[in-house]
Amino acid sequence: MAGIGTAALRLDGPAKVTGGAHYGSDAPFGKPLYGVLVTSGIARGRITAIDEQDARAEPGVVDIFTYRNIGKIVPGNIMDGDGYMGTSIAPLASAAIKHDGQIVALVVADTFEAASAAAYRLKIDYAEEVPAATFDSPGTETVAGVVASKKHKDPAVGDAEGAFAGAPVKIDAHYATATQHHNPIELFTTACSWSGGKLTVWESSQNMWGAKTGLALQLGISPDDIHFVSPFVGGAFGSRGSLTQRTAIVALAAKKLARPVKLATARDQGFTIATYRAETRHHLKLGATRDGKLVSVSHEGFEVTSRPDNYMVSGTDASTRLYGCPNVASKVSIVHADRNTPGFMRSPAETPYIFALECAMDELAYALNMDPVELRKVNDTQNEPIKGLPYSSRSLVPCFDAAAKAFGWSKRSMQPGSMREGEWLVGWGTATTMYPSNISASTARVTLFPNGTAKVQTATHEIGQGIYTVCALIAAGKLGVDPANVIVELGDSNLPPAPVSGGSNSTASVSNAVSKACDEILAKRAQGANGAIEAYAENIPKGDPPDAIRKLYKGQPSFTGGTESKDSIRFAFGAQFVEVRVHRLTREIRVSRTTGAFAAGTIVNPTTARSQLMGGMIWGISAALHEATEIDPRNARYTNKDLADYLIPVNADIGDIEVIMIPEEDSIVNPLGIKGIGELGNVGMNAAVANAVFHATGVRIRQIPIRLESLLVA
Amino acid sequence: MRGFEYVRAADPADAIHAARQTSSAPPTLAPTQFLAGGTTLLDLMKLDIMRPTRVVDISGFRNRTDGIAFDRQGLHLGAFVTMAEAADHPDIRRDYPIIAQSLDLAASAQIRNMATLGGNVLQRTRCSYFRDTSWQACNKRSPGSGCAALRGLNRKHAVLGTSENCIATYPGDFAQALVALGADIEIAGPSGARRVKFEDLHVAPDAHPEIETILNPDELITGFAVPAGPWTRRSLYLKVRDRESYEFALASAAVALDLHDGVVNEARIALGGVATKPWRAREAEAALKGRALSEANARQAAEAAFATTKTHGHNDYKPELGRRTLVRALMQAATVEA
Structure with missing residues (x-):
């Protein structure tokens, strides 16, 4: 009988490859108008003049919306601070410009072509002020994390400084990661239609109930009057978890014009109207005994954010707890610059911070002349060092054993530059990956029909992870029906709420709610119910606050997991191995093969789990060698806002990828024992690639992406 | 638009x-x-x-104009032949591998199916400041407005053939093959047809970066004549970039060799990704003539090719990358069957 653990193909696969899956801009609105955004060419200053005459002369133009006529939009708070927005910078609130590419106008026309042409004909003059672009730019403001946010803590235990001073082997190094943008293939589109005071919004989202609640607050209407629809999402990676400021603008334009309005933003606009992963800097100090035991770990991080918002990823939460060590210190600071507010991007906290830690661990292995895998094993622990809490489960060593064996790690020679194939230097690197196992309160409605079919309804989001199929498998297993006979409805805010599909929580949160509803159906059937049996269930995970369901109906998740629990610490782990080749002369870096072993509790669908982990590993290669948004420090503007210059790997860049799933049982994280895997695959890869580049060349590069010019030495 | x-x-x-x-x-x-x-x-x-x-x-015009033809003088390519048609032609792959490779390594399959050879050589620069009109300063886009790249992010910009007014890199690949092989270009215009050295088609930016070629606006490229030579078979195009495919060159080298017992009779060399126009490296060719093709001699030739560069910060690495690219291309070309 199919159920949890069945390797199942995506039930929505045929629709996706035949055009049957509908995305945001596929909104079935009759006779819509088309909107095109105009964005600012400066990062700081104000609009001094808007000349609409030429633009309005373009045939087909219906209206132009700017700060002068859009009407009232409440900016809202960012999601990281209990709001729903990606940024609190309201672009059309005034003439003020606060970041590059800020929305300054929405041109609406009968056709997309007319709106596009008119957008170029709109003349906007600015008074420009000198902006602060990034780290080291004059005019930035650095604020300690503990000052900026009540939620942030700087984990610490013992005397890290003293232990470092006395340690026989030390690493003291600085690392940096680049600005990155999600660049989902589906552009940021919004379609709005009003009918009888009620608003329907088609917009790809990771957070239906949050989006409708947030938009209601912005527009000053009831959330009950907003219907958000997003049956499929063409890539999200965190970019659609919070609400962008564009949605309210389109909604007000549609209202004023009494016609549906569809907006499709251009690729370059996606770099400035949505969130991004900010650049980070790290100072790592590791002290160890000569046999490799860590005696001191110190991690200081710096993250860029916007002027008004205290967005912060605080990855020291994870990095200070990865290895056993009696003396730990950490500090996170944010650096305010004239930028849009950054936001969630696949493993927001762990990716940059674990990169720094895992590179430093590789450096320590070389300082000790100890195998990098052995160093991780020596420092493995079943209790996190800060409070001494037990890991609910931690299978890091079995992951290293399995991945090392599959990769052939025992054939590695430790000496950098010692492995070669023809003209290519070969390097093997490794790193640990970890990601918190989150779960939130969630709800679901399940119906079992007499003909042996079933229906699952929950407002979760298909962001490519395969949640349609997961819901069907859970219900099929519980109710004893064929997964192909389970209809799954999601991506619609009229359905019972599910939390934001972020933090790798959805499979755990939604599966447990669906499972609970199925249990109620079985109980009703046992009590003699017949005909169609329906059950609505609210699952409140152990440790969630009592008002978790009320919050969920306001579009706010209540995450428990990671370091949030009082009795245990909950993470999934993995070991990642990478082989790179670097040409001896021209120094191109190519990844020829990778192996990852992961232990993440119950795997609901091994087929889609493998895809997710593989996708994460590819993402990690991309971050390590390709992705970087370039910012011109003179005026805080991005310069590579297209997919020709913002590099992601092509197929030819990705060699063999081996994904190994290590069985693991964890009855603490949730009743079904599910740990999220959506963000586990990429976290360790950045360091594993960088460590492999060092092994190939003997050159230690401490910032990503690693470009060939940094290897053009001797 | x-x-x-x-x-x-x-x-x-x-x-x-x-x-x-x-x-x-x-x-x-x-x-x-x-x-x-x-x-x-x-x-x-x-x-x-x-x-x-x-x-x-x-x-x-595609089906009504010249296609791909060979005779004793060499290869003739109609301007309306697509990149894919030329790259896939078995005789070009065998006898002019440098041409096939320069086309194969460019763009994507979809673009190669659409783009014509005549249009390809006129492809315009990928300079970020040129390609975004919200940057005020770009002498190429808006003559006299200045150059945002000189003190901007210029990692991919040129180090050869630059001026105070423009450092934008010529982005193409095929043109380097034509330059190396000494091709002619055929041009039709209101006063008839003319034929010029392909090497003279593109002009360096100097005071007028908006002027990229010797063409008049009402002139049309109709074809390319590539002379056969003892070096055409032993030829290759090497393209170095951040990712394996679908990216412009950080540095590239088009190399064709006439070798006798390991000694260079004649070397034809053009460089891409490093210059404002398709760049013939005559100094490097001269440095190799009559000498054994050792890596040390190749390096000396590469030094000659990049003897007078101008860098602007982020592209300081390019002369060295260009030298290494040329060395690698020469050593690799020497192993090609003639």
Whole structure:
């Protein structure tokens, strides 16, 4: 009988490859108008003049919306601070410009072509002020994390400084990661239609109930009057978890014009109207005994954010707890610059911070002349060092054993530059990956029909992870029906709420709610119910606050997991191995093969789990060698806002990828024992690639992406 | 993009007639533009960088003009042959591998199916400041406005053939193969046909970065004549970049060798990704002539090729990368069967 653990193909696969899956801009609105955004060419200053005459002369133009006529939009708070927005910078609130590419106008026309042409004909003059672009730019403001946010803590235990001073082997190094943008293939589109005071919004989202609640607050209407629809999402990676400021603008334009309005933003606009992963800097100090035991770990991080918002990823939460060590210190600071507010991007906290830690661990292995895998094993622990809490489960060593064996790690020679194939230097690197196992309160409605079919309804989001199929498998297993006979409805805010599909929580949160509803159906059937049996269930995970369901109906998740629990610490782990080749002369870096072993509790669908982990590993290669948004420090503007210059790997860049799933049982994280895997695959890869580049060349590069010019030495 | 008048030309003469210009603007800024594969023009029109008021569609010539032909003098390529057609031609792959490789390593399969050879050599730079009209300063886009790249992010910019007014890199690949092989280009215009050295087609930016070629706005490229030589078979195109495919060169080298017992009779060398125009490296060719093709000699030739560069910060690495690219290309070419 199919159920949890069945390797199942995506039930929505045929629709996706035949055009049957509908995305945001596929909104079935009759006779819509088309909107095109105009964005600012400066990062700081104000609009001094808007000349609409030429633009309005373009045939087909219906209206132009700017700060002068859009009407009232409440900016809202960012999601990281209990709001729903990606940024609190309201672009059309005034003439003020606060970041590059800020929305300054929405041109609406009968056709997309007319709106596009008119957008170029709109003349906007600015008074420009000198902006602060990034780290080291004059005019930035650095604020300690503990000052900026009540939620942030700087984990610490013992005397890290003293232990470092006395340690026989030390690493003291600085690392940096680049600005990155999600660049989902589906552009940021919004379609709005009003009918009888009620608003329907088609917009790809990771957070239906949050989006409708947030938009209601912005527009000053009831959330009950907003219907958000997003049956499929063409890539999200965190970019659609919070609400962008564009949605309210389109909604007000549609209202004023009494016609549906569809907006499709251009690729370059996606770099400035949505969130991004900010650049980070790290100072790592590791002290160890000569046999490799860590005696001191110190991690200081710096993250860029916007002027008004205290967005912060605080990855020291994870990095200070990865290895056993009696003396730990950490500090996170944010650096305010004239930028849009950054936001969630696949493993927001762990990716940059674990990169720094895992590179430093590789450096320590070389300082000790100890195998990098052995160093991780020596420092493995079943209790996190800060409070001494037990890991609910931690299978890091079995992951290293399995991945090392599959990769052939025992054939590695430790000496950098010692492995070669023809003209290519070969390097093997490794790193640990970890990601918190989150779960939130969630709800679901399940119906079992007499003909042996079933229906699952929950407002979760298909962001490519395969949640349609997961819901069907859970219900099929519980109710004893064929997964192909389970209809799954999601991506619609009229359905019972599910939390934001972020933090790798959805499979755990939604599966447990669906499972609970199925249990109620079985109980009703046992009590003699017949005909169609329906059950609505609210699952409140152990440790969630009592008002978790009320919050969920306001579009706010209540995450428990990671370091949030009082009795245990909950993470999934993995070991990642990478082989790179670097040409001896021209120094191109190519990844020829990778192996990852992961232990993440119950795997609901091994087929889609493998895809997710593989996708994460590819993402990690991309971050390590390709992705970087370039910012011109003179005026805080991005310069590579297209997919020709913002590099992601092509197929030819990705060699063999081996994904190994290590069985693991964890009855603490949730009743079904599910740990999220959506963000586990990429976290360790950045360091594993960088460590492999060092092994190939003997050159230690401490910032990503690693470009060939940094290897053009001797 | 903005609205424009669309004209479909019946043949080259009709196209040239339709393109007769009323302004004195250089071809890059001319109000009338030819549309062949559209892979550059439409892209730049969508970005509002090129704003022709009239577009003359010449894509229909494809089946009515010259294709790919060989004779004792060499190879003739019609301007309307697509990149894919030329790259996939078995005789070109065998006898002129440098040409096939320069095309294969460019763009994507989809673009190679659309783009014509005539349009390919006129592809415009990928300089970020050129391709975004919200940057005020770009002498190429807006003559006299300055150059944002000189003190901007210029990792991918040129180190050869630059001026104080422009350091934008010539982005193409195929042109380097033509330069190395000493091809001619055939041009049709209102006063008849002319034939010039392909090497003379492109001009360095100097005081006028908006002038990229010697073409007049109403002139049309009709074909390429590539002379056969003892070096054409032992030739290759090496392209170095951040990712394996679908990216412009950080540095590239087009190399063709006439070798006798390991000694260079003649070397033909052109460099890409490092220069403002397709760059013939004559100093490197001279340095190799009559010498054994050792890595040390190749390095000396590469030093000669990059003897006079100008860098601007982020592209300080390019001369060294260019040298290494040339060394690697030469050593690799030596192993090719003639």
